[in-house]
Amino acid sequence: MRDEAEPGASGRTARSRRQLLAAGTALIGGSLAGRAIAAETGGEETPPHVPRWMKEPGADVGSQPYGQPSPYEKDVIRNIPKGGKQYTSSASRTPLQDLDGIITPNGLFYERHHGGIPEIDPAAHRLMIHGLVERPLLLTMDELRRFPTESHIYFLECSGNPGFEVIKQGKTASDLVGLASCCEWTGVRLKTILDEVGVKPEARWVVAEGADAAALARSVPLAKCLDDALLVFSQNGERLRPQQGYPVRLLLPGFEGNMSVKWLRRLNVVAEPAYSREETSKYTDSMPDGTARQFTFVMEAKSIITRPSGTQRIAEGFNEITGLAWSGRGRITGVEVSVDGGATWQSARLQEPVLNRAFTRFRLPWTWDGQPATILSRAIDETGYVQPSFADLTAIRGMKSFYHNNAIVPWRIAADGEVSNGYV
């Protein structure tokens, strides 16, 4: 049934399972044999003894009308930079190394704000669509919800994930690429609304403006707005969180996160881009020759090993190598993993279904022999693009850039099992 559950992976799966069973048996033959004996005696809390939480009734149903994580998971929170000058324009990262699967829970979705997080009354909020249109429109949130809806699982990623220097400083997977998250979004196709207002022939761009204190504005090519752009009001089933743009945001699948304008209040259909602060002084890429690349929208293919990863510690024997891969250009078609510093590469198994512009979970069974090692992953997407090394990337881009760093991240494993950033 395993192969049926993972169509297309049967070849790799078969090989993976042979490796795993060998490794698994070694694992049992080793440390776990002791545990089997321990079962006879048992600790205070372990069978055949009865743990204290079985001796009295637990908490009532509905003791949390809106549920929360276990108190034992209190350290699994957003990763917030320390000592920032101010936090109304700052970021917090998703703790990718603590998460499984591809869905990011809403409480841990990454944040990037330029004027802080507004608390918007949805009954008072309006979305205006105007400019080069036949019938300008002002929509309440109730009116927006009357249009046909769609749901899609898409990743969202900040274009500075990580900055070129940060890649040599971060300790954890979250420090390095935690400005990326993935969830199920529901909203109205922007094309549906643009069809209603009637876009004039001379229109080429749409300027999206947020209702935050920064009035963040970005120019979006009309072609993207007529393609897969969404006006989103829900994430992972429930309404958007305030940090993600409540009550409505723009979502541009595969484009740099800053363009998916949150707290969306205005869509101005125009002939020329606005050349706003966010597309001139920010979110441009400085090249070695002193010029700047502007309007670099698409997030290129990237991957990160989340286990084992920086600050974790592994034991000798079987260890599953697992992580995430994604591409702003479509589906991930492969992830290759090296356990010898890039000398040789193996194909990791991709968790089905592999979705368009979504996180893709990859896994590779590995038996660690206790010797120092460096492990890496590289993503390949449906265009054939292969995630570059930092050396290959900077050979073209130089070190003056901050945004669009999708370089391979190596993790160094010491003889004691400690995992650290291979660039440090």
Place this chain on the structure above:
Amino acid sequence: MRDEAEPGASGRTARSRRQLLAAGTALIGGSLAGRAIAAETGGEETPPHVPRWMKEPGADVGSQPYGQPSPYEKDVIRNIPKGGKQYTSSASRTPLQDLDGIITPNGLFYERHHGGIPEIDPAAHRLMIHGLVERPLLLTMDELRRFPTESHIYFLECSGNPGFEVIKQGKTASDLVGLASCCEWTGVRLKTILDEVGVKPEARWVVAEGADAAALARSVPLAKCLDDALLVFSQNGERLRPQQGYPVRLLLPGFEGNMSVKWLRRLNVVAEPAYSREETSKYTDSMPDGTARQFTFVMEAKSIITRPSGTQRIAEGFNEITGLAWSGRGRITGVEVSVDGGATWQSARLQEPVLNRAFTRFRLPWTWDGQPATILSRAIDETGYVQPSFADLTAIRGMKSFYHNNAIVPWRIAADGEVSNGYV
């Protein structure tokens, strides 16, 4: 791009889009025309005026290290029965009518407990696998995590969803079928662990026991344990919530929720079922002839329209009919919707990807003419099974049963747009 984004749905999509554009234009031609004029004057909070939340910086990044919903969504909480005798053995329901897409956020996942919610220390918790095995095993949570993992999006549903009488009493979609939720689960395939311990030839069942005050126990056929059964420690990326079995639960895709034992402490491999309380006095189906059906594991195909649904109010003109369908036997292959009380049926569009044993979101564009109407949906799964009417179901099952009611739910729409339970 819409068709590319929804492979296999192009036929229905084309038809749906024609209907929608006609309906959409009617919508704009009606109430929304007024809104377009309002844009010129604008309200206090609306463009061109600047709303108050743009006049001062918003909250800091990381003001919620673990994020919460907007205060304006405070009423979107679990649906808890009022006036119960006690709540250590009770349930709370997911507010399906307030949610979009297929993912249930962890904070709103339904609950059903028999001894309350234990607060378990994962460092002290153990999972014992014993009985008819070659090498009994006692696992810590860290040891369990060393095995190869898998992630799957599966629904989970209580078998009493709803009870036979409740279907004639519930007001909302949540009242009727809110004991069902869907999320991405990550864990270890149970087969992997059973292969490690070595199941003896005479083994036929596995008795799963929880570490709650009820020590809830259920007997599971060995065949299911060797098929797609999972030992789960994460849901929607993060660790299980205490209400869903933290730190580890059994998950049996498609089986009645009670069997996916939470707070799992023991798997006893045996030759005969345990005939526990939960499979004798409870979770059996009383038939008209006085006999009882036992071990009725699989949740049959079901669907519910979530918008419009009970206690909601709709306006004349375009309304998207949307809801959820699922089957314990595999994929949903179709959902048919009737807007004339069952006289005629139309195929709804299924949101891709349609996943095995997961919620499937369906949608149908509809223009309401303001006349009283009754709307219904029926699910069809990959086995060809069609969701029955309550009359057809009770003709065979009678009214003495409580569990496994998967009857069609009709919603009555009054001339004023008020939506109510068609059975009341």
